[in-house]
Each structure stands twice: as structure tokens, then as C-alpha cells.
Amino acid sequence: MAAERSYGGVPLARRREERRARLLAAGVELFTSVGYQQTKITELCAAAGMSNRGFYQEFETKEALLLELYVRTNQLAHDHVSQTLTSLETTDPAARIDVLVDVYLAAVTSDPRLARLNYVEAVGVSPAVEALHVDWVGRWSELIMHEADRVAAAGLAPHRDFRLTAIMIVGAITGLLREWQTHTADYPTSEIAAEAKALILASITRSA
Amino acid sequence: MAAERSYGGVPLARRREERRARLLAAGVELFTSVGYQQTKITELCAAAGMSNRGFYQEFETKEALLLELYVRTNQLAHDHVSQTLTSLETTDPAARIDVLVDVYLAAVTSDPRLARLNYVEAVGVSPAVEALHVDWVGRWSELIMHEADRVAAAGLAPHRDFRLTAIMIVGAITGLLREWQTHTADYPTSEIAAEAKALILASITRSA
DNA sequence: GGAGAGTGGTAATGAGAATTACCCGAATGT
DNA sequence: ACATTCGGGTAATTCTCATTACCACTCTCC
Numbered sequence: 001m002a003a004e005r006s007y008g009g010v011p012l013a014r015r016r017e018e019r020r021a022r023l024l025a026a027g028v029e030l031f032t033s034v035g036y037q038q039t040k041i042t043e044l045c046a047a048a049g050m051s052n053r054g055f056y057q058e059f060e061t062k063e064a065l066l067l068e069l070y071v072r073t074n075q076l077a078h079d080h081v082s083q084t085l086t087s088l089e090t091t092d093p094a095a096r097i098d099v100l101v102d103v104y105l106a107a108v109t110s111d112p113r114l115a116r117l118n119y120v121e122a123v124g125v126s127p128a129v130e131a132l133h134v135d136w137v138g139r140w141s142e143l144i145m146h147e148a149d150r151v152a153a154a155g156l157a158p159h160r161d162f163r164l165t166a167i168m169i170v171g172a173i174t175g176l177l178r179e180w181q182t183h184t185a186d187y188p189t190s191e192i193a194a195e196a197k198a199l200i201l202a203s204i205t206r207s208a
Numbered sequence: 209m210a211a212e213r214s215y216g217g218v219p220l221a222r223r224r225e226e227r228r229a230r231l232l233a234a235g236v237e238l239f240t241s242v243g244y245q246q247t248k249i250t251e252l253c254a255a256a257g258m259s260n261r262g263f264y265q266e267f268e269t270k271e272a273l274l275l276e277l278y279v280r281t282n283q284l285a286h287d288h289v290s291q292t293l294t295s296l297e298t299t300d301p302a303a304r305i306d307v308l309v310d311v312y313l314a315a316v317t318s319d320p321r322l323a324r325l326n327y328v329e330a331v332g333v334s335p336a337v338e339a340l341h342v343d344w345v346g347r348w349s350e351l352i353m354h355e356a357d358r359v360a361a362a363g364l365a366p367h368r369d370f371r372l373t374a375i376m377i378v379g380a381i382t383g384l385l386r387e388w389q390t391h392t393a394d395y396p397t398s399e400i401a402a403e404a405k406a407l408i409l410a411s412i413t414r415s416a
Numbered sequence: 417g418g419a420g421a422g423t424g425g426t427a428a429t430g431a432g433a434a435t436t437a438c439c440c441g442a443a444t445g446t
Numbered sequence: 447a448c449a450t451t452c453g454g455g456t457a458a459t460t461c462t463c464a465t466t467a468c469c470a471c472t473c474t475c476c
Contacts, residue, residue, distance in 0.1 A: 057423090121332045125332075171384040
């Protein structure tokens, strides 16, 4: 019952954390090579260097692992972006959007596997995953709407409700990166960034 | 061995065709409500009003059914669009893009289930499905590149290689519709169309 | 250094479905 | 009207995996 005992000099919490990390790493690796659906829990454990049982000590289901990966990636990117943007409070609206795009892309393209994970493997898996997706689209939309309002405030775009536009920008960048991750070798991220920036500005400043 | 015999006055080919049609319809219905992965072959047959066996007479696997649905939808949309565009040979480039968008959207939003099928359920299912996706992205890109060249030829955009831009436009519209299909009730397709048009023009005419 | 509890590995269990074997009834054409 | 062959439904069969029960081992604390 003394659940807090140490083993091999390593406390429980640390061991769990480390196991979890290895499972997450194995998840990224296998989900993006073998594919999420095709990945067996046993394979996951093998790749993480532990037995079948180890998995169930950390996660309920394979889906739970996927959800955590999804959230982690988005959370990380979102934190980066919003932090950078607040530290930029003074700059002009267009420059802010450039930064937004650069920071976001840096986060999700640093490891192409993460892109594949988010934009391909985690699509249509289950209602729970879809719900999470909708959730994150909402957050990103809020962020973009906020920036769009700034653009309008600066007189660079007409004042209007940017909600739909924001949702669509999120969809557009998502789709864009979905294509990119299959062509990683062919195109530099700088070009992706340029296209994304043009796309956002055009959507926000369009007259209608 | 006389495989050509008629039954109930209906020849073999016709019966097969009709069964196939019912299975395809059932596929659209179930894949987009229950979800592709969650749909059992037995359920499919029940919905199509036939027995388990009937399925295997028409398709190898559940995936084969999905592939056919995917191809049909894209083929149909592509035919519409390219036919309309050729019959429009004389008009100015910007108008052609408007038409392109309108016709494509009409095709894929007429039945929101088709949108869900294409942009959610058929993502990341298997290497075969992904390959098909890449294939179609290629075709759509070709079509868009062609139009982009016209825009450039008309002096409305700088001459350059539009391949990457075209791929990204496809990704953007795909992503855009992926979001749309979860918000069907909230936003009219006319707004979607407006955004899409602005996006395409901006991407093609941008200076860099 | 031994008792007791925590850990993790192995292997059994069992559920869920795809796939197929078999059989009954229907339709043809002689 | 009957023999023959096709078509389709039902009901096994089989397989794959997730899940869990059990066991051997290790480490701590007295």
C-alpha cells in the first residue's frame, strides 16, 4: 500500500513519466510510419522497450495515446505563438501575422512526423478525436480573429465579423500542411510560409 | 456455366449494377454517420438490404468500397469542372476561376455527406487511400496550374512555376471544406465560395 | 537477511468480425 | 413438369488482437 516506494533509486513518479515518454515517442514513430490504425499495442510496447502490460499502466487505450500526442503538439505550438505575439504587442498588424505564421510553422514542421500525425493520422479516427480537433480549430480561430481585428483597427481592412474567415484560414493552413508533409523533400518551408502569409492577408483584407 | 442467364427478367449485369449501387449508397450513409472504421461489413449489407454474401460478390474489401466512392466523387467533380471550363474557352482568366470554384463547390457541397467522406473519413485510412489522394491532388493541381498560366498570360500575374502554389491551393480548399462540413448549418456556401476565390486569386497574383 | 509489498513480463482468455462453406429455393428450357 | 444450374441467405469457421490473470523477481524496511 506504500505506493511511494522507490525502485532502483528511481521514484515511482519518475519511472512512470519516463515510460510515458517512451510510449509517446513510440507512438509518433509508429503512427506515422505504420499508420495509426495499423499499429498494434504490442508493437507500440516493443518499440518503447517494455512489455504489453506497461502500456496499460499509462494509457487506457491506443486512442488515449493519440489524443495526448495531438494535444501536446497543439499546445506547444499555441504556447509558442501566443507568447511570441504578446511579447510583440507594439508592432504593426501585418508584421504580427508574419510572425504568427513563422512561429507556427517552425513548431509543426520541425519534425515532419508531427505534421503527418496531426494532419493525416489523427483525422476521422473517432468522435473523440474529431471533437478535440474542433476544439483546437476554435482556439486557433480565436487567435486569428483577434489579429484580424487588429488589422481592421489599423485601417488595413474593413471592420466585419471575421469568424468564418478565421475558421477557413485554419482549415486552409491545415490542408496546406497536409499536402506539404508528403512532399517534405521537394519544397522549403520558406515558400510554404510565403504562401500562408499571402493567403491570410488576402482573406482578411478582401473587400467583400 | 451459362453465366449469362437472366433471373426474374433481370440480366446478371443489371442486378450486379443495382446491388453495387445500393452498397455504395449504404457506404456513404454509414461511413459518414457511424464512421468508416466503425462500420462493419454486416451493417453495410443490412443497410443495403442484402445478405453478407452479397457484399463479397461486388467488392473485395470494405476499403475497395471506400476507394470507389472516393474516385467517383472526385471524378464527377473533375468532369464537371473541366467540361465547364472548356466550354468557356474565351472568357477572361479571373472569371474562369470564379466558375471553377462555383462548379467544384456545387459538386462537393450538394451532399454534405460526400464532403465528410472525402475530407474526413477517407483520410489516413491506408496507404492505398493516401496514394489515391496524392493522385487526385496531382490532377487538381494540373488543372489549377493551367488556369494560373492563363492568368499570367493575361498579364494579371507574374510568370513563374505555379506547381507549389497549385498544390497548396488544393490543400487549402480541402482544409476549408473539412471545416465547413462540421458547420454546414452555420454558413452558406456562397461565403465559402467568396473566400475560396479570394484565396486563389491572391495566391496566383502575389508578387513574390 | 528475511518478510512483505510493488513491478513488470508472459501467456491465457475471450470478444469481435471478416471470410467462407453449405444448403435451400428459384428460374430456365426441354 | 422435371432435371439442372444459378443465386443468395444462414451459419459456421477462423483469425486477429485487446485485455487481464498470474507468476517470478526485486527492492525496501525492520
